Amino acid sequence: MRILWLWLAFLSAAPAWGAHAYAQFGDIKYPPGFTHFDYVNPNAPKGGEFRMVPPTRPSNFDKFNPYTLKGNAPYGLSSGGLGYSLVFESLLTGNNEERTTAYGLLAEDVTSAPDDLSVTFRLNPKARFSNGQPVLAADVVHSFQTLTSKYVTPSYPAVLSQVKRAVALDQRTVRFDFAAPDRTLPLIVGGLPIFSREWGKGKPFDQVTNELPIGSGPYLIPTPALGRDITYVRDKNYWGADLPVRKGQFNFDRITFKIYLDQTAQFEGLKAGEIDFMREFTSRNWARQYYGRVFDRGDVVKRAFENQNPAMYQATLLNLRNPKFKDIRVRRALGLAFDFQWLNRQLFYGIYSRTEDFFPNSEFQAKGLPGPDELALLEPWRAKLRPEVFGPAVVMPSTDPPSSLRDNLVKARALLAEAGWTYRDGALRNAKGEAFTMEFLNDQPSLARVLAPYQAALRKLGITLSIRTVDYALSQQRMDNFDYEVTSINMPPLADMPASTLRDVFGSQAAKTPGSSNYSGISDPVVDALIVKVGAARTHDELTAAMRALDRVLTHGYYTIPQYYGKAFLIGYRPRPFVLPPTVPPYYEADGWAIATWWASPSNP
Numbered sequence: 001m002r003i004l005w006l007w008l009a010f011l012s013a014a015p016a017w018g019a020h021a022y023a024q025f026g027d028i029k030y031p032p033g034f035t036h037f038d039y040v041n042p043n044a045p046k047g048g049e050f051r052m053v054p055p056t057r058p059s060n061f062d063k064f065n066p067y068t069l070k071g072n073a074p075y076g077l078s079s080g081g082l083g084y085s086l087v088f089e090s091l092l093t094g095n096n097e098e099r100t101t102a103y104g105l106l107a108e109d110v111t112s113a114p115d116d117l118s119v120t121f122r123l124n125p126k127a128r129f130s131n132g133q134p135v136l137a138a139d140v141v142h143s144f145q146t147l148t149s150k151y152v153t154p155s156y157p158a159v160l161s162q163v164k165r166a167v168a169l170d171q172r173t174v175r176f177d178f179a180a181p182d183r184t185l186p187l188i189v190g191g192l193p194i195f196s197r198e199w200g201k202g203k204p205f206d207q208v209t210n211e212l213p214i215g216s217g218p219y220l221i222p223t224p225a226l227g228r229d230i231t232y233v234r235d236k237n238y239w240g241a242d243l244p245v246r247k248g249q250f251n252f253d254r255i256t257f258k259i260y261l262d263q264t265a266q267f268e269g270l271k272a273g274e275i276d277f278m279r280e281f282t283s284r285n286w287a288r289q290y291y292g293r294v295f296d297r298g299d300v301v302k303r304a305f306e307n308q309n310p311a312m313y314q315a316t317l318l319n320l321r322n323p324k325f326k327d328i329r330v331r332r333a334l335g336l337a338f339d340f341q342w343l344n345r346q347l348f349y350g351i352y353s354r355t356e357d358f359f360p361n362s363e364f365q366a367k368g369l370p371g372p373d374e375l376a377l378l379e380p381w382r383a384k385l386r387p388e389v390f391g392p393a394v395v396m397p398s399t400d401p402p403s404s405l406r407d408n409l410v411k412a413r414a415l416l417a418e419a420g421w422t423y424r425d426g427a428l429r430n431a432k433g434e435a436f437t438m439e440f441l442n443d444q445p446s447l448a449r450v451l452a453p454y455q456a457a458l459r460k461l462g463i464t465l466s467i468r469t470v471d472y473a474l475s476q477q478r479m480d481n482f483d484y485e486v487t488s489i490n491m492p493p494l495a496d497m498p499a500s501t502l503r504d505v506f507g508s509q510a511a512k513t514p515g516s517s518n519y520s521g522i523s524d525p526v527v528d529a530l531i532v533k534v535g536a537a538r539t540h541d542e543l544t545a546a547m548r549a550l551d552r553v554l555t556h557g558y559y560t561i562p563q564y565y566g567k568a569f570l571i572g573y574r575p576r577p578f579v580l581p582p583t584v585p586p587y588y589e590a591d592g593w594a595i596a597t598w599w600a601s602p603s604n605p
Contacts, residue, residue: 022092022110022186024100025540030244037095039585040248040597046234048577048600049254052277053266055591056080056472060228060259063209064221065200067146067193069153069480069515071209072473074221074230075257078193080492082592085193086232086255087130087215091121091140092190093245096585096593099496102187103245106135106194106216116181119189123172128239129196129216137168142197144176144189151205153480154515158504159188162535182535184498216240218250231256251599263446270300270572277594280570282446283348290572301575304568308586310362310495311565314355317487318560320511320521324436325485328386329419331558333412337457338561341399343450348564355562356396357551362495364547366393366555373545374552377533381526386556394555396562409460416461428462437464441487443475480515488563489519495547499535506554507531520559527553577604 021028036042054075063071066078066085076086084093091107104110107121127135144166147156162185164177176189195215200208212221216239219232232255240246258275260266267285269275271294280286290302318325318334325331340354357365369392370378378389399405413423416436421428427435438458440451448467455465465486470478478484494505501517503510508523510516530550537543569590577600585593 019110020108021101021103022112022190023098023102024183024187024543027098028101029098030103034244036244036247037097039096039581039583041581041599042248044248044251044579044581044597044599045601046251046599047253048251049256050252050277050578050595050598050600051256051258051275052591052594053260053269053275053279054257055279055281060226061230062226064211064213064224064226065205065208067152067156068206068209070206072476076219076230076232076255077213077221082595083589084592084596085215085217086219086250086595087213087217087221088193088195089216089240090191090193091123092187095245096588099587102190105240105243105245106140107190110186110190112186116178116183118175118177119186120169120173120175121190123174125172126239127216128237129198129214130220130235131196131198131214132237133196133198135194135196135216136171137174138171139197140174140192140194141166141168143192143194146195146205147192149205154510154513155504155517158507158510158513158516159500160192161503161509162500163189182499182532183537184500184535187498188500218246219255228259229256249596251597252595255595267572270574273299273574276578277571277573277591279590280572283351284449286351286570287349299574299576301573303571303573305571305584305590306568307584307588307590309588310364310493311353311355311360311567312490312492313358313360313494314490314563314565315488316561316563317484317489317520319482319485319519320523320559321482322485324438327419328558329415330421333415333419333461334458335558335561336397336408336412336415337405337461337463338397338454338563339399339405339408339457340396340564342405342453344564347449352564352566354396355565356555357394357562358554359493359495359547359551360562360565361567362493363544364495364551366548366552368393370549370552371545373541374549377530377546377549378552381529384526385553389552389556393552394558405457409457412461423462426462427464435464436462437466439485440465440467441475441478441484442467442469443472444488445469447488479519482514482519482521487519491517499531502531502534502550503528506550522554522557522559524553524557575604577601579604 020032061072061074063073066073079085089106092102093105094102106123106127108124109122112119123135129135148160162179162182164179167175169175178185199214200211210224212224218235218238220235222233234253260269267289270278294300295302318331320326344350344352359365397408420430421436429435451467458465505517506522506527507518508528510518511521511523530546533546537546571590578598579601581597
């Protein structure tokens, strides 16, 4: 249910046909006629197989349609985790050097109307689907209408709610009309997956499950067999192989994603040569397992790949739809019981940083007192905001001296008492005598050791935290239906998301829509209004002010308990026969970057 987030550009006047790229603030690195991105090898040979473990925790897949709510599609078919789909393409595509610029892929030209109420794309006449048919404007319209229908996961209609229509002007020209000027909308429609009208023709889209996709991407699925592992085969007739945005990329003949039952089995698979690339998410494993003869011989390399990405957002979610979490004092108290400093010392080997806000490791983090530009956005809502929002930014609790966990728990107990929860008869109870209990929905067995200290701290407050461990598929189903009390989530960088996506994560309407990404149930008119300001930003300064104001309001709501993030990708990979490009770009997802830009060389056996 992940969407390809593409930040495109605003151009102050409508350009003539021939606009090869779209930059949010006009800063386009590559001029018309460029041949390839600097961080790829345009002469990389094609061939070989690349085997890896998905960075998410998928189970067996039971469908080939990644856009419907029910069931599980194989990894790599949608953009989640990789940043793109191996099978479906979009009108525009980004790169790993520019966070706010995208270049033509299926579209060879793009123009925005002067009033920002529409954007028009002209399709590349060479664009072809895997069945050999041309990609036409009617396919784009069909894809848009399908992704805004009742048959898809609600995230798509939510993100596209401000797009009024898609109109085919001729066979290869399509225009999207917007309900209001919003400079993030062109990037949303430019990043939509486009699929053929022939895919599942004659069936309601939610029943298109076993039919192999008809996309225009560089890879095909060779077999209709459902199961656990999935192999993609490079389409040797791929129409876009020589495009500047594709030159030197997608070099492997076969890409296989292997699913293991547990982390121990997949690590042994890396050492045994069953897989070639694995991203490690557990600091203990990274510190204590990545050594031995296979590493000494160089059969497997352990490397931390640094990057300049805004960090992913990892946090403990409290379901605000549950009455016990509606009181902000309760939510603050639960955050005070989380001891990150102890966890980082004792369990994480000091490799993580504390997540302080919703946009970590980015320029959008609210800090100190709000500046004049933030105040201008917040002042009209003063009556609906807590006074603290106009003061210093929220700082996460610490247990570093002179602070301590005991001091934090004393503060937490006082907040809980103010909210009507007091300790008696062996538990924290409300006025009705009901004990304060919480169930943590968990699909990561390794998380139990992280939760144990938090359980112990909560127990001192009289709160019982039970852990319900389920598989990934059941966890996702319950999350989609908001059927949980407490859980943990690791979301793509929110700092890179356009306004319509932020609306799906934080918007009031999304809070009421099962299948949306507003798992916490945040519903605040001020948040809704600030997201509109994000979409309307004309300059980078305006965008920064709106995002910081949004971050300030969200953090003062104490809706989640921020956890931690790493500043590098922890990767174990087999160096032979693989060759890495000489330049590591600043902004990238490790898995997608490796798949797209590495290659296999016979001279590196």
